[in-house]
Amino acid sequence: MATERTLILVKPDGVARGLVGEVISRIERKGFRLEALELRSLEREVAEQHYGEHTDKPFFADLVEFITSGPLVAMCVAGDDVIVGMRNLMGATNPVDAVPGSIRGDLATVIGENIVHGSDGLDSASRELELFFPGRF
Ligand code: DAT
Ligand code: MG
Secondary structure, three states: OOOOEEEEEHHHHHHHHOOHHHHHHHHHOOOOOEEEEEEEOOOOHHHHHOOOOOOOOOOHHHHHHHHOOEEEEEEEEEOOOOHHHHHHHHOOOOOOOEEEEHHHHOOOOEEEEEOOEEOOOOHHHHHHHHHHHHOOO
16 A cells, blocks of 8 residues: 555536536545645646647547646545546546446546546656646645
């Protein structure tokens, strides 16, 4: 068990649907801690950096368009094994495969609008936290 930090986003679809409180509530009830929280819009350049690993994917342009389409909520979330723990709370990337009880399993239907982002490992967590909250973690 390790205490970790991860970057969590409530993406523009989640903000537009009024699901910010629902997502934060699930994070807090699980026992994870909020260490930073900000409502903001993303510059295209920041979005492209954030999703840099997907540059060559066919859905990259749509992904950047979507994540910059409106305000999102960015959070630093901390806790025991929080990186894997949050991935489990979020559910599978495609809501069709996400189990009931998970955020995506309960609240989403399509892969392009799956409500939340969570870092997928220690390296991506530190890279993404630095991108969203420079110098703070
Ligand atoms: P995750 O968000 O679960 O880490 P990912 O990093 O593989 O998933 O992809 C980032 C986002 O890109 C994902 O949340 C939704 C979108 N995406 C992934 N695969 C896709 C696909 N095959 N078609 C359309 N959008 C996709
Ligand atoms: Mg990912």
